[in-house]
Amino acid sequence: MSEYLLETRLLTKRFKGVVAVDRVDFHLMKGKLHAIIGPNGAGKTTFFNLVTGGLSSTEGRIFFQNEEITHLPSHEISKRGVARTFQITSIFRDLTVKGNIWIGALSCKRFVGPFSEASRILDLQSKTEEIMGLLNLQDKQSVVAENLSHGDQRLLEIGIGLSTEPHVLLLDEPTAGMSAEESTRTAERIKKLSEKITILIIEHDMDVVMGIADLITVFDQGRVIAEGSPTEIQENPAVQEVYLGT
Amino acid sequence: MGIEVHLFMNMMNGLVWGLIIALIALGLVLIFGLIKILNISHGEFYMLGAIFGWYLIQYTQNFWLALVLSPLLVAAIGLFIEWGILRPTEDKPIKTLIVTLGISLILQYTVYWFYGGSPQRIVEPFQYHLTLFGSGYSGYRIFVAILSMAVIALLGLFLQKTRIGLWIRAVKQDQEMAIAVGIPTKKVIMITFALGSFLAALGGILAAPIFSVDFLMGLEILPTAFMVVIIGGPGNLMGALGASILIAELEGISSVFVSPTISRVLSLVLMSIVLLKRPEGIFSRARR
Amino acid sequence: MMTRRFWFLFFLVFLILLSLPLWGSSFYMFLVTEIIALSLFAMSFDLIYGFTGMLSLGHATFFGTGSYIFTLSILHWQSNLWVSLLLAIIGSAIIAWVIGFFAVRARGTNFIVITIIFSLVIFYLSFYYKSITGGDDGLPLKVPDLGLGFLSISIHDNPMANYYLVLAIVSLCYLFYWRLIASPMGRLFLAIKSNEERTQYIGFNTLKYRLISFVISGAFSGLSGALYSMTTHYTNNKLLHWTTSVDVVVWTIVGGAGTLIGPIMGAWIFTFFREFISFHFKQYPIVIGMVLIFFIIFVPQGILGYLLGLIRRERK
Numbered sequence: 001m002s003e004y005l006l007e008t009r010l011l012t013k014r015f016k017g018v019v020a021v022d023r024v025d026f027h028l029m030k031g032k033l034h035a036i037i038g039p040n041g042a043g044k045t046t047f048f049n050l051v052t053g054g055l056s057s058t059e060g061r062i063f064f065q066n067e068e069i070t071h072l073p074s075h076e077i078s079k080r081g082v083a084r085t086f087q088i089t090s091i092f093r094d095l096t097v098k099g100n101i102w103i104g105a106l107s108c109k110r111f112v113g114p115f116s117e118a119s120r121i122l123d124l125q126s127k128t129e130e131i132m133g134l135l136n137l138q139d140k141q142s143v144v145a146e147n148l149s150h151g152d153q154r155l156l157e158i159g160i161g162l163s164t165e166p167h168v169l170l171l172d173e174p175t176a177g178m179s180a181e182e183s184t185r186t187a188e189r190i191k192k193l194s195e196k197i198t199i200l201i202i203e204h205d206m207d208v209v210m211g212i213a214d215l216i217t218v219f220d221q222g223r224v225i226a227e228g229s230p231t232e233i234q235e236n237p238a239v240q241e242v243y244l245g246t
Numbered sequence: 247m248g249i250e251v252h253l254f255m256n257m258m259n260g261l262v263w264g265l266i267i268a269l270i271a272l273g274l275v276l277i278f279g280l281i282k283i284l285n286i287s288h289g290e291f292y293m294l295g296a297i298f299g300w301y302l303i304q305y306t307q308n309f310w311l312a313l314v315l316s317p318l319l320v321a322a323i324g325l326f327i328e329w330g331i332l333r334p335t336e337d338k339p340i341k342t343l344i345v346t347l348g349i350s351l352i353l354q355y356t357v358y359w360f361y362g363g364s365p366q367r368i369v370e371p372f373q374y375h376l377t378l379f380g381s382g383y384s385g386y387r388i389f390v391a392i393l394s395m396a397v398i399a400l401l402g403l404f405l406q407k408t409r410i411g412l413w414i415r416a417v418k419q420d421q422e423m424a425i426a427v428g429i430p431t432k433k434v435i436m437i438t439f440a441l442g443s444f445l446a447a448l449g450g451i452l453a454a455p456i457f458s459v460d461f462l463m464g465l466e467i468l469p470t471a472f473m474v475v476i477i478g479g480p481g482n483l484m485g486a487l488g489a490s491i492l493i494a495e496l497e498g499i500s501s502v503f504v505s506p507t508i509s510r511v512l513s514l515v516l517m518s519i520v521l522l523k524r525p526e527g528i529f530s531r532a533r534r
Numbered sequence: 535m536m537t538r539r540f541w542f543l544f545f546l547v548f549l550i551l552l553s554l555p556l557w558g559s560s561f562y563m564f565l566v567t568e569i570i571a572l573s574l575f576a577m578s579f580d581l582i583y584g585f586t587g588m589l590s591l592g593h594a595t596f597f598g599t600g601s602y603i604f605t606l607s608i609l610h611w612q613s614n615l616w617v618s619l620l621l622a623i624i625g626s627a628i629i630a631w632v633i634g635f636f637a638v639r640a641r642g643t644n645f646i647v648i649t650i651i652f653s654l655v656i657f658y659l660s661f662y663y664k665s666i667t668g669g670d671d672g673l674p675l676k677v678p679d680l681g682l683g684f685l686s687i688s689i690h691d692n693p694m695a696n697y698y699l700v701l702a703i704v705s706l707c708y709l710f711y712w713r714l715i716a717s718p719m720g721r722l723f724l725a726i727k728s729n730e731e732r733t734q735y736i737g738f739n740t741l742k743y744r745l746i747s748f749v750i751s752g753a754f755s756g757l758s759g760a761l762y763s764m765t766t767h768y769t770n771n772k773l774l775h776w777t778t779s780v781d782v783v784v785w786t787i788v789g790g791a792g793t794l795i796g797p798i799m800g801a802w803i804f805t806f807f808r809e810f811i812s813f814h815f816k817q818y819p820i821v822i823g824m825v826l827i828f829f830i831i832f833v834p835q836g837i838l839g840y841l842l843g844l845i846r847r848e849r850k
Contacts, residue, residue, distance in 0.1 A: 052735065078737035090735075092728040103725045106718055107737035114719040121718065164736050284643050292719040334831050339643060340589060342789065344830050347591075347780065351823030433601060465776065469654050472647055507662040514655050518636060525640075 004063075005030045005168055005198055006051065006082075011060035013046055013222075020046040021168070022222035028168065033194035035209045036202045037221030037233075039242060043200045045087060047219070048172055052084045053077040078107070083161035084170040087202075089153045091160065093146040097137055100145055100156055102128045103184055104163030131163045135189075151182045155189075162197075169193070187212050190211065198242040210234065218242075251379050258378070260498025262387045262456075264491035265394035269449035270467060271474035271486045272401065273442030279418045279481030280438050282339050287327075287346040288446055288471060289464030290353040294320045295447025296454040296463060297357055300366055309371035317447040324443025328436050336435075350464070357461040365521050367459035397448065398487065405483075414438055418481065442449045473517045479527020488529050551701060555694045567765045568699045574704045574758035576789070576797035577711050578751045579782045584792030585715060586747040588638075588729030591646050592653025593755055593777050595633070598774030599656070600626045600756025602667060603765040605675050615678050615764075619703075622760035623753045627655075630752020631745070638744040641730070653779060660771040672770025675763060681710065689764065700761050707754055711794055714750075723747055781842045784822055788829050790836025799838060 006028035013021040021043045028034055036044050049055040051062055053074035061070045069077050089143055092100050105127040106112065119125070132138045140148065145156060154174055161169050174190065175183040183205055191212045193199060203209045209216060209230070216233045217227040220242045226233060233239055274288045298319050302312035325347060325460055335341040338361030405411035413434045417424045425431050450463075457463070473493055478485030491515050500509035551570075553562055575597050583588045603625040607613045613621070619785060624782045637648045667673070677690040689696045714720050725733045726740050733740050763769045772778065782797075785804055790796025806824070811818045832841050 054735075073739070074734045075737050078735055084735060090729060092725055092732060094728050095724065099721070103721060103733070104736050106722065109718070112718045112722055112738075112743070114714050114717050116718065117713075117716050118718050118721050119716070160732070160736060166752045229686045282643075284647065323641060331827060340646075341830055341834070343589075343643070343646065344783070345827050347783070348830070351780070351819045351826070355817040355819040355823075359820070469651065472650065476644075476647060494841035497651040505662060507658050510658055511655055514651050517651060518648065521644060522639060525644065 002028050003030070004028060005065060006052070006200070007063040009061045011047070011050060011062060012058050013043075013050055013055060014058045019222050021050060021057075024219075024222075024224055026217065026224065028200055029197055029215070032214045033191065033199045033201070033212060034215045034217065035213035036219060037204075037209055041221075042219035043222040044219050045172060046222075047171055048084060048202065051077075051080055052170065052242065056138065071199075078164060078166075081165070082170065083164050083166035083168070085154075085157045085172055085174060087172045087176060089150075089157055091145050091153055091157050094144060096142050096144055097148070097156055098128055098132065098141040101124055101131050101137075101159050101163045101246070104160040105131070106154055107164045127163065131159050134162070135159050138225055151186070154178070154186070158193075162193075166197065168198040168200060171199060173202055173204055175203065183208060230236035249502070251381055253379070253499065254379055255383070256502050257495065258383060258387070258500040260495040261491065263498070264494030265391050265398070266449045266453050267467075267470055267474060267494055268398060268445050268487050268490035269394055269452070270446045271471050271478070271490050272398065272483060273445035274471050275478065275481060275483055275486040276414070276438050276445075277442045277474055278306070278475060279483075280414065280435055281336055281342075283332075283336070283342045284339075284472070284475075285346045285442075286343060286468070287350040287353060287464075288442070289466075289468040291324060291443040291446035291464070292450040292453075292467050293318050293461065293464035294323065294353065294358065295450025296368075296459045297361055297450075297455055298447070298462070299451035300361075300368055300459050302429045303368060309368070313448075313451055316451050317444045320447035320450075321440040321444035325436055325440040327441035332439075333432075343435070354464065356462055361461060363461065365458040367458050368454045370455045386455060390456070394449075394452065397445070401445070402483075410437060469514070473513060476517050477520050477527060478529055482527055482529060484528035485527045489527070540559035548705075555697055556608040560693060563693055563697055564765070565805070565809060567589040567693070567700050568762065569802055570697075570700050570704050571758055571761035571765055572801045572805060573798040574707050574761065575782055576785045576801040577708065577794055578754040578758065580786050580791060580794055580797040581711065581714075581754075582747050582751045583783075583786055584794075584797070585720065585727060586723040586744055587730075588744060588748065589646050589783075590637075590649040590748075591776075591783065592633075592649035592651075593751075593782055594774050594776065594778035595653040595656050596626045596630055597759040597762070597778060597782075598660070598769075599629050600759030600769065601773050602660075602759075603756070604760035605673055605763055605769040606666070608675060608678060609673065612678070615680050618678075619757065621761055622756045626756020626759070627753035628748050630749045630756075634745045634748035634752070638741050638748060650776075653774070653776065657771065657774045657776070660774050667771055668769075670770055670772065672768050672772075675767050675769065676810050677764050677767065689766070696765060697850075700765060703757070703761060707757070708794075711754075715794065719743070719746070750756050784826050788825060788836055790838030790840070790842075793836070793838045793842070796838035800836075820849075 004027045008024055008026045011021055011024045011026070012019065024047065038044055046055065050057050053072055053076065056071050061068060063069065064077070064080055066080060067080070069080065075086055092103065095103070102124060105124050135158065137152070137156065137159060140152065147155065148156065158169070158171065158174065171190065175186050178186060187208045190199065190201065201213070213230055216228065216230055216238070217224055218233060218239050225242065226236045226239045228236065270288070270292050274285060277283065277285050297385050298316040299312040302315055303309055306312065331349065332342055332345060335345055370384065372386060375382040376385055376388065400501040404412060413424070413429050416429055417431055417434045421431060470493060474486050474489045477492065478489035496513050496516070497506070497509045500512055540611060554566060558566070579590070579593050579611060582590060589662050600622040604618045604622040607618045633649070633652045637645055637652070640648050661669055680687045680689050680695065687695050693727030722733070722743055726743060730740050759773060781804065786797040788803070789798065789800030808818060829836065835843060
């Protein structure tokens with residue numbers, strides 16, 4: 001038994017000869033806000049895709065809560081409690097805000113019925129209200145998602161993830177495309193969320209990461225080159241060379 | 247007639263038919279490669295080629311004139327259709343597919359209006375028979391095979407050596423990049439569509455003396471052309487050529503032993519397997 | 535307010551339909567029976583296209599299969615009317631499951647191509663086994679009497695009974711679909727249409743639900759085919775043909791995909807249109823092609839979608 005929530009052992013992914021993720025041993029502790037940083041093409045998003053079942057690994061194994069999830073399809077992994085967001089916002093664009101979160105909440109049900117009336121399932125309704133309240137989206141609940149601002153769309157995607165009652169939330173550059181002010185607000189929100197749930201975040205914005213993360217892992221060319229607290233990472237010469245130096 | 251002779255005949259017919267299909271399918275694949283649209287009306291350009299050919303021969307009594315003029319006329323129609331009807335929806339593949347479905351209905355029944363519903367024949371332009379394996383074989387079919395091969399070779403040269411060919415390949419690779427380097431993408435798509443229509447129409451008039459000419463012949467060729475696109479790999483020109491001949495030979499040879507309907511079902515099954523197991527086509531080098 | 539107006543209209547239409555045999559001529563009654571049967575086909579197509587987002591260009595397969603199973607079970611086994619209808623549903627559901635098993639694994643253009651191809655296989659087979667299917671000459675049918683316990687009603691020679699039977703069955707199916715789209719499963723279908731990848735990542739096996747949608751649609755398309763044959767007293771392989779698949783696509787797009795009622799409106803408009811124009815202008819598919827292109831380019835939401843949009847804007 002290991003105390004890790006999520007663990008990878010020698011995880012490797014090759015695309016036609018290019019090694020995108022190279023023998024990564026990664027450990028995520030329960031209750032932490034853990035960040036992955038690294039230059040473009042370091043394999044961060046590929047790593048996310050492997051862990052969430054979007055891609056199948058070439059070699060290596062993945063464990064979640066001590067159960068092997070290597071090669072499971074994405075919906076199975078989600079069922080076990082891994083939720084994620086995407087670098088390019090992925091929401092149900094033609095459903096309302098409420099509809100988006102409601103579908104996420106529905107995924108916790110064992111049976112999706114063809115007869116019961118959706119709007120009368122009370123526990124799903126209250127769950128949806130709760131998540132909208134948590135993210136301050138109640139005022140916009142009947143807005144169709146594609147009409148939301150970019151920032152609200154990204155927030156909604158986090159809401160969809162949360163509504164599936166996950167044990168860990170994987171956020172892929174949640175502040176991408178946001179103004180400095182919006183980024184700060186989002187960072188605060190993520191920090192607050194991390195009191196309730198384990199979060200693994202990929203982030204480009206160094207200020208965001210240094211301010212909120214408990215632990216940072218640095219990727220470069222598919223490998224983990226450093227891991228530690230924000231201050232340790234800032235002082236690490238190897239990191240400075242590949243990341244901060246440029 | 248012994249079974250070897252029968253088999254040989256079917257293989258020869260399969261080759262001729264395969265090359266005609268290749269002409270049609272290459273047009274389809276060119277268009278698919280460029281704008282990612284499966285053109286359901288493509289079969290109608292094949293049909294129009296044969297229909298215009300029939301009319302031209304009626305008026306001029308000259309097959310060779312029809313062979314040149316008919317594909318050119320159809321190319322002009324293709325040009326107009328792409329420019330006038332398809333362009334507004336080209337960013338939405340499913341929408342465009344439905345639009346081409348509408349075009350297909352319009353073309354079929356316009357022809358039906360003027361031409362009528364009954365099939366007509368075009369006689370072979372020359373009545374020369376070769377003796378192969380002690381049995382006569384139509385010289386016209388040999389001519390069709392040679393001409394088709396020549397046209398396919400010319401198409402290859404056109405794509406490799408001319409500026410427009412280079413543009414077509416560039417747009418196929420990356421449309422946004424092509425716009426960025428100043429290639430007139432819209433014009434390239436229009437020309438490709440016309441070229442595709444031209445090839446289909448050429449196939450149509452070449453096939454006309456072998457089969458017969460009617461307003462539904464485009465619909466009959468459509469599944470075969472689609473199978474070629476799938477088996478050869480979407481957007482893969484060499485794959486399309488290989489797949490055309492493969493399908494025609496498969497159907498030709500198997501029809502010696504089983505009914506043509508069953509041999510058609512066989513090739514459809516082959517295609518379904520390819521779709522599921524190798525969506526990039528069996529002639530593609532890329533492995534998943 | 536809006537829902538009350540809707541219910542009023544709905545009730546009105548239903549009253550007109552209920553009373554039709556009292557004032558309509560036998561010609562109209564026959565035509566309307568046919569259209570009601572086709573309405574079920576339209577709704578079923580809308581379930582997979584308008585709600586789950588899968589464009590099938592081979593849906594005639596299920597319509598035709600249902601019609602054939604219905605006819606053949608009566609011809610060969612002298613089975614009773616209920617059993618034949620049930621067999622039509624089950625048989626088309628099985629075919630839909632087999633085809634769907636392959637088709638749902640493909641997406642976009644490939645999905646469309648797979649559905650076209652399978653429908654062609656079945657159509658070719660119907661030609662090949664002409665001795666069973668009757669090919670394009672078709673098979674005539676003597677519809678058995680309707681057994682209701684102690685009572686037995688003739689359907690074959692009684693257009694009114696036939697009309698009410700078809701109306702009753704299709705109305706029940708409409709209620710079923712209406713419940714389905716308001717249910718969690720219906721919401722899930724819409725989510726899959728909107729963003730299948732996202733739906734997978736929140737824990738749904740989307741292949742399974744797309745297949746369920748496909749099979750339900752196929753089963754009820756089959757029932758629609760059976761009701762159609764029950765009304766026309768014959769079946770032929772034209773019902774399996776590509777043009778039948780195209781018809782239902784046109785009804786749905788012009789009427790308004792994703793509205794359930796819209797495709798039914800489409801079925802009514804185009805069947806009436808064909809009935810009256812085909813006699814004078816055999817080339818009427820030209821008009822259909824033009825209408826289809828017009829709608830796709832200028833009114834992609836269809837007639838009903840457009841009207842609903844107007845109402846919504848008015849309310850704001």
